[in-house]
Amino acid sequence: MTALDTPAPSVQENAWEMAREQLRRTALLAELDESLFNVLGDCKKAVEVSVPTRMDDGSVEVFTGYRVIHNVARGPSKGGIRYHPLVTLEETKALAMWMTWKCALMELPFGGAKGGVVCDPKLLSPTELERMTRRYTTEIVDQIGPETDIPAPDVGTSPQVMAWIFDTFSMNKGHSVLGVVTGKPLHVGGSLGREKATGRGAGYCVREALRRKGRHVAGAKVAVQGFGNVGRNLAVLLEEAGATIVAVSDSQGGIHNPNGIDVLDAARHKAETGSLGGYSEAEDVTNAELLLLPCDVLAPCALEQEITADNADAVQASIVCEGANGPVTIEADDILADRGALVLPDVLANAGGVVVSYFEWVQGLQEYFWKEEEVNERLNEIVTRAFDQTWTLHETRSVTMRQAAYLLAVGRVAEATITRGLYP
Numbered sequence: 516m517t518a519l520d521t522p523a524p525s526v527q528e529n530a531w532e533m534a535r536e537q538l539r540r541t542a543l544l545a546e547l548d549e550s551l552f553n554v555l556g557d558c559k560k561a562v563e564v565s566v567p568t569r570m571d572d573g574s575v576e577v578f579t580g581y582r583v584i585h586n587v588a589r590g591p592s593k594g595g596i597r598y599h600p601l602v603t604l605e606e607t608k609a610l611a612m613w614m615t616w617k618c619a620l621m622e623l624p625f626g627g628a629k630g631g632v633v634c635d636p637k638l639l640s641p642t643e644l645e646r647m648t649r650r651y652t653t654e655i656v657d658q659i660g661p662e663t664d665i666p667a668p669d670v671g672t673s674p675q676v677m678a679w680i681f682d683t684f685s686m687n688k689g690h691s692v693l694g695v696v697t698g699k700p701l702h703v704g705g706s707l708g709r710e711k712a713t714g715r716g717a718g719y720c721v722r723e724a725l726r727r728k729g730r731h732v733a734g735a736k737v738a739v740q741g742f743g744n745v746g747r748n749l750a751v752l753l754e755e756a757g758a759t760i761v762a763v764s765d766s767q768g769g770i771h772n773p774n775g776i777d778v779l780d781a782a783r784h785k786a787e788t789g790s791l792g793g794y795s796e797a798e799d800v801t802n803a804e805l806l807l808l809p810c811d812v813l814a815p816c817a818l819e820q821e822i823t824a825d826n827a828d829a830v831q832a833s834i835v836c837e838g839a840n841g842p843v844t845i846e847a848d849d850i851l852a853d854r855g856a857l858v859l860p861d862v863l864a865n866a867g868g869v870v871v872s873y874f875e876w877v878q879g880l881q882e883y884f885w886k887e888e889e890v891n892e893r894l895n896e897i898v899t900r901a902f903d904q905t906w907t908l909h910e911t912r913s914v915t916m917r918q919a920a921y922l923l924a925v926g927r928v929a930e931a932t933i934t935r936g937l938y939p
């Protein structure tokens with residue numbers, strides 16, 4: 516039995532196995548050569564680093580950090596850095612592989628990478644966070660660079676963290692290197708439109724999906740899980756376009772109002788009280804309940820594996836937009852497909868961030884910056900093109916949107932790998 520014939524065990528638990536299983540299914544559909552599957556199914560490089568950090572009380576805490584490069588056949592690798600207590604090497608490898616497919620689907624000249632530090636950033640003071648970030652950057656300084664591997668924000672990291680990475684790398688080189696990291700604050704080489712780009716890209720995908728069903732964003736009922744960079748921006752943008760946002764949530768729980776939530780007002784409530792719960796204009800719901808609410812579009816925008824074999828049957832939305840990476844397990848994906856729900860896969864639905872990160876990298880290399888309308892227009896063009904291509908394959912080959920996206924993306928990376936040839 517070959518690697519291609521063997522389904523991965525316990526795919527619900529292990530993000531890396533889930534990513535490998537998605538690739539294996541694609542390889543079978545695409546009749547990919549076994550040796551190519553083996554090359555694409557592994558990560559090019561993974562480093563684990565120790566990050567000793569002086570805390571404000573004078574003690575020293577040692578954090579563990581990772582940087583994983585999955586594939587560079589189409590260009591330097593690109594991928595975010597996550598600060599979260601549950602970061603693992605396996606999860607980082609899965610996220611790196613997903614980045615490879617995402618960049619290829621968007622036709623960006625990048626491969627995929629991801630990084631992370633096992634920590635709870637909420638428990639660190641700003642000075643501790645800065646010292647930890649600078650030490651982590653120094654530990655991976657030989658891995659990253661504008662021509663090799665370009666980090667960006669992810670869960671738990673912010674434009675400020677990117678600014679520290681940019682500054683630390685630049686201090687090591689002796690001059691400013693704008694292209695080393697994206698998602699930077701505007702006044703140190705960030706791009707207009709980057710902050711909202713992932714939510715915006717997801718919004719374009721929701722718009723296109725509804726259009727294919729003869730519907731419009733205006734009037735659609737949407738539930739969004741996760742109220743961070745992706746979820747909050749998506750909710751605001753869809754509300755602006757006329758959607759009714761029936762529910763939103765953060766890690767502590769959510770709120771629901773079938774007649775619609777004023778998202779900015781809910782954000783104000785969260786800023787004042789520290790959580791969405793207790794908002795007077797809506798009922799409290801748990802995160803588990805939010806996923807099962809009646810709505811047209813469900814957008815899981817928090818963490819992985821939220822929709823599983825245990826709850827997929829009860830999801831009522833006809834469109835599931837994966838704002839997060841890997842929120843739908845493989846078994847849940849099959850259940851949703853059988854039920855006729857349209858899942859907009861993460862590699863398509865949350866690619867807006869990496870598209871504008873690409874724009875930021877280009878602007879940084881040229882030291883010439885674009886207007887926000889220009890950024891949004893080009894983002895719309897790229898995401899809509901990828902959606903069209905994916906939709907066409909989904910229809911012509913009668914495969915799910917995820918399978919179509921993977922067929923396109925894996926095919927492009929495979930083609931580049933074959934054309935470049937194996938070194939030496």
Ligand code: NAD
Nearest residue numbers: 670671713741742743744745765766817838839840865868
């Ligand atoms: P973030 O840290 O800004 O926000 C995460 C949100 O999820 C917060 O509101 C948090 O309270 C909530 N959350 C955390 N655990 C939760 C749980 N168990 N249940 C419900 N909510 C929970 O992170 P982000 O940048 O918005 O990223 C969210 C997801 O989108 C991640 O999967 C990330 O990999 C993916 N993503 C982000 C970007 C980007 O540009 N930021 C791009 C592509 C994909």
